[in-house]
Amino acid sequence: MTVDAILGLAEAGGCPRDLVGGKAANLAEMTSAGFPVPGGFCVTTAAYRQVLSEGDGPGLLEELIRVPDGDPESLVKQAGRLWAHALSVPIPAWLETGIVEAYERLSQGEPVAVAVRSSSTAEDLPDASFAGQYDTFLDIRDAEEVLAAVRRCWASLWSDRATRYRAAHGLDRAPAIAVIVQRLVDAECAGVLYTANPVSGNRSEIIVDAAPGLGEAVVSGAVTPDHHRLTVDGESLEGPDDGCLAPAQLGELVAVGRRLEKHFGAPQDVEWAFNGEGELWLTQSRHITTLFPVPESEGEPRAYWSVNVYQGISRPFTPMGASMIRERQRGMAVYMSALGFSDEIIDVDGWLYWDITDGVRSPAKRPKMAAFVESLAAPSGKLVEQLGRDPRFPSVPSGSEQDAPPKKRRRRWERMIPAWLWPDQARARVVREAEQRIAAFSGPAEATAEERLSFVESVRRSACRIEANLPRDANTAGGTGGQLAGQLLRGYVDDAEVATVFRGIPHNPTTEMDLALWRAASAIRRDDEAFRLLLDTAPDELAAKQLAGTLPEVIQSGVAAFLADYGCRATSEIDFGVPRWTDDPEPVFAMLVNLLRAEGEEQDPQTRFEQAAAAAEARIVELTRRLPVTKLHRAILARFLLRRSRRLRGLREFPKFCLMRGFASLRAQLLIIGEEIVRAERLDRAEDVMFLDLAEVREALDSRDFRVAVARRRETWERESRRPRVPSVLLSDGTAPALESASDGGDLSGLAAAAGVATGPARVVHDPNTARIEPGEILVAATTDPGWTPLFLTAAALVTETGGMISHGTTVAREHGIPAVVGVPGATARIRTGQVITVDGSAGVITFAEAAGEPR
Template identity: 85%
Template sequence: MILELAEAGACPRDLVGGKAANLAEMTSAGFPVPEGFCVTTAAYRQVLAHGEGPRLLGELASVPPDAAGRSASRLRAHVLTVPIPERLETAIVEAYERLSPDGPVAVRSSSTAEDLPDASFAGQYDTFLGIRGAGEVLAAVRRCWASLWADRAVRYRATHDTDLAPTIAVIVQRLVDAECAGVLYTANPVSGKRSEVIIDGAPGLGEAVVSGAVTPDHYRLGVEGETVEGPEDGCLTPSRLSALAAVGRKLERHFGAPQDVEWAFDGEGELWLTQSRHITTLFPVPESEELRAYWSVNVYQGISRPFTPMGASMIRERQRGMAVYMTALGFSEEITDVDGWLYWDITEGVRNPAKRSKMAAFADSLAAPSGRIVEQLGRDRRFPSVPSGHDAPPKKRRRRWERMVLAWLWPDRARAEVVRDGERRIAAFAGPAEATADERLSFVESVRRDVCRIEADLPRDANTAGATGGQLAGRLLRGHVDESEVAAVFRGVPHNPTTEMDLALWRAATAIRRDEEALRFLLETAPGELAAKQLAGTLPDVIQQGVAAFLTEYGCRATSEIDFGVPRWADDPEPVFAMLSNLLRAEGEGQDAETRFEHAAAAAEARIVELTRRLPVTELHRAVLARFLLRRSRRLRGLREFPKFCLMRGFAALRTQLLLVGEEIVRAERLEQAGDVMFLDLAEVREALSGRDFQATVAWRRRLWERESRRPRVPSVVLSDGTAPALEADPGSGLTGLAAAAGVATGRARVIHDPDGARIEPGEILVAATTDPGWTPLFLTAAALVTETGGMISHGTTVAREHGIPAVVGVPGATALITTGQVITVDGSAGTIRFGEESR
């Protein structure tokens, strides 16, 4: 149960804990680590096995994470009072006397839930310095064990979704008589810059720096170890700073990732290392020898989670269909994947003045303020401009004006032709009803490209006519009408699949509301339980049939639906029941979504008349043509969302086939569950079907995906040195963004990070980092929308306009600067958010 620290490196992590394992590895690699010994987790388990320990552990396992506090406090009290077995006590005392008889030691916790790649647990478990004598050592060891159940540690484990009942080892080390100590980061933990070293140091023991008890000397070093920032009369000399930077870089190379290091110089000037762990907060970025800029595909697609491996492979295939257009704007031809975060290399567009403005306009139309950041980088001296004279402008396809004119003249016929074409293509993706797993996989392989490129393959003329008609009308009205007024014309647009989905869910809620017993049952039952009953077919008829009809039409959709690997609502309808519960609580005047939509459509028609009447009589011909184009554009605008809906239907069809293949691989015991195929690509699924066991691979990838999913923020633009350039936001007088949907609304903010299970009260203002179609049912009760990214043609803002709610998007840091419950006023015409009640 007692190991020399140098021996701990050869032991499993669950025996010695994260800190001891790292220190042992550093020792074996030749880094200067103070000698010591480890009281292993086996000792802790032996202590916990006595008395009430087993019962208390069982009690903890039976409660949900958010209710674990009381059980944890009982465990803590137990560990502090239960007797330590005599043989264990003797072994600890003898190891201490061999190390430093009556001398000062450091006693440090080393939990199995500590110093993980995605969660450092910094400061969550106890450390005791200057401990002297066997009695004090035993008491400190016991207190380290008890710190496993401190309130802060239990909450941290619950927040980071790690093991609620880990074990803990304890390290006892010779205490360094520190002249100066502190912490070292081999990358800037604030800016993310990998080429900077940050060092904080103060005289005496390093614990004072780590705990925040003193204000340390702060140093920032450059890539060559030169001091960029720091006091001239601080506790560290240039030679010591250089030595720290050098050892930090060695540790980074050894562990393969930027490190957070604790260090100390003793009175003889010798450097000692007392800890090294991953810096867990750095966002993953592509590595490059030269500085390069990247745009996040995740942000562009409106999702704040990493892609699954299958989803990443599908999105790459989808984007290849856009490669000619995208490369003409300065985007890289291929997408880079770093831990599920996908990036375009945009360095060429940033450096090329001829491409930069077009790239910026494209980026802002979908995910503002990305485009403004691109323009900002173009002025950065680190990205010198390249000559653009030899860059041939992208070839513009000749507009088929005659076909657009036909679409304007007969919009319903033009829309119907697109829908028929889409249905024909989707029918070809259905796949075999009866087939072997090999035949199913072959089918998926054969149609994958067609599914991923269906958006580009659908006829575009009617869709283009819908957008172009509004643009031409705006030009005809220029000088008499501003852009936001033209945008207001496109509220309540018909034939949009996403809007129709939201209204279908509202109708299902309305039917349930009429049945008092069903209404009460739904509101009193958890969404997860309702989903299980739905799949089992045991819900009250009005709920069962209403949700089944909804899923038949829209079960292909989901939050983050562009990721092929994400379960659809048909697979797991729990989010649908959460949204239904939200809608069923929306009662009162003005809350009927269908009525609101009809009113928005009527108001838009009246707006067309009002705007075109502003032209003088002498320009009557322009007014007549503008009115015609706006009305026809409204009839065709719903097609904006149709290609994406077709893609989701195609994805759902292929998922059905792949999951059946996954079931066959599970039966062969090469995967644990059918859904594991989403953590492979198609080539690997083929290998699994042929006999290769992928269980370990999938388990690792799933842990990585879950780790990355917990990241709180996703930067839209990042540089290869780790920095995330951003536009400064001043919340003093309010916030500004892109005016995306006209109107003004005042209400209490509701900041939501995940729509699945979220609730928004009628009249509240939805504030989110980004949205995709899976968020839009929340728009039915929201008074307005604010997002950190988004553009005029992104899915969320398109649907917000059609539901008639004001929207301001591309507001940097909105989810941090606005808090739930805060009263804000959103002006979707001016693109502003003001705090407090709007003056009248």
């Protein structure tokens, strides 16, 4: 028998997790720290690996590893073969004898009931608990039963549910598993303790579920437990007075829970039991993996608004991306501070927040803050208003200087009037200045790494603040012209009708990007060989061929031309650290394939765009004719302003496009610097510079080795990237407030962001880089940014969980002429792919089609 096949539970302390698994490692650590843990032993992963190496095991494992990504059914099928192997392969005699002897030592010659539980290497992780994924066997009373239960724990590593869970979390396909055998507590009352509320996220509440007998009944859901909600001081907020736990026992649980949280440094999910003598035993403690990270704060409650949600990205920022967006937002600090936002952005594990407490508490600032955030990321504004009524956020005394509203800047009519009179010249001036500024960011072609870094440091501020530094009069005139026209038409035309004249807007770089991709797809469609190649080849393989220059000419040149103009863009592009399409064109090929499936003139975005522009002109005439002859002067002025506004509104997306071009130039320089640091063996990959900030890049160039630090940051970034959603508003106690009026079922409602009605099957998309949207499907997403908009070319409508009237996604949806409803809480969970829905972008309502045998 090998020395590490079986260990006493206390001996497992300090052993590598890949030897004893997560559960045993935690229990051993708890034992060493003096927590009351039942005695037992661990059948380590070395024993499991020995068993797996018998017979067909190695071949079956190799086949599982080779299953292609994105094929969960084949993965589950192959895992089933390993499950059967674990149940049937003979256990070596030496191992069988070792397990029996360990059980006999535990029982001291007398039959003793034990629990046999799995302890996988992929279990009780900070971001994946694997709760309930592996098997547990209770009340096992002899050696033969112990051997059978150990074997079944091994097999549970390959169950359907565990295999799918690992795939969903992007974890190791081929983990190992240890098994814990522990004395079974003769429980009089048992259950689960959460040191933070796992539902609301509130860190100031403790939850205890308890039931008579074994805790497995609570964990499995076999009984309805006593439910206690307490403060961290043990004060009862909710719970029965006649439950199985006495008040003193609840207090003991609260105290041990707080000790465990302090010991492990994070909120804990704890399984516990009181025996007949009233002794408390702990049988498990692990991180609560669903809690969203919260900025550290002390004192009175604080409220935060998510920069990620505001920017339309649902994954954390890279460290370099966070530092760049901080610089960008400093250019807006005066304006944002006047609305009640904190001066600086807070970073927690890549999730960025503004502290909005001052704005929430100010009666003067709150309405302006609410309107601002609602326009960008509904329903954040409603949540701000709701918090203003929350007694935890009392209003600041009226009349104070900080309560004074920001002074209104006088509109510079003398500059907007020329823009209305000569819109093309006004737009051209903005473009010329932008080109001059962007040219200054291109950097040296030949230089040392130190010189390149000095260049990046010298232009960083200008590049990050280009949006604020560009002339804004023409852009302002485009938006103001439409507003003034609406006022002139008021009483005869409503706002929704005015919005219909802003479809098919020219000169919007995001819309132009989408149409350029469509033209590339159309050229490829006319070449049968190229067309079939694109449809039959995986996007990652096409991307590799593009970078190698080996694709057919119509594809190679078409994609190269597209990347020359728009390769600076990407999904989540506001994060400087994210690869651009030039770096990795795989998403471009995925979108091209998507567009190649759209056939027929009715699916031609170029035609639809031109028709929308013609219809908008006709609509201007029709709306302004509603005014009576006595108001002819108003009708003429409104018609003039609407036409001029159309010619200028494309500038709405232009500053962001310029920012992306500047980012791409600086990224190129930093990646070259990264190559130099790799050669010096202080980073593993050039792109690792995106997990540093500029000051650290200089340290790395000098002498500091950042490989360990980057690996740790990457691990955190990858863990946080797997979170299913980002709350737009978060409180310092961890609570993500919900709208008081949120619908519990039936039809869904949100912000009417783009007029029109469309009915079709839903397509819920979490990653646009690999999405497939069939013509006529309705795109449902948590959020969108410009990198998503090529999907709009085939989508019939858009539904998002966040977004506002002036966010990038809704602006482009209006210009493409597809209905959009945004700010729909929980849309990606409440709508299923394939479900037929109707999106009314004029009313802001999503309705569900009746389906046979399916509740509405």
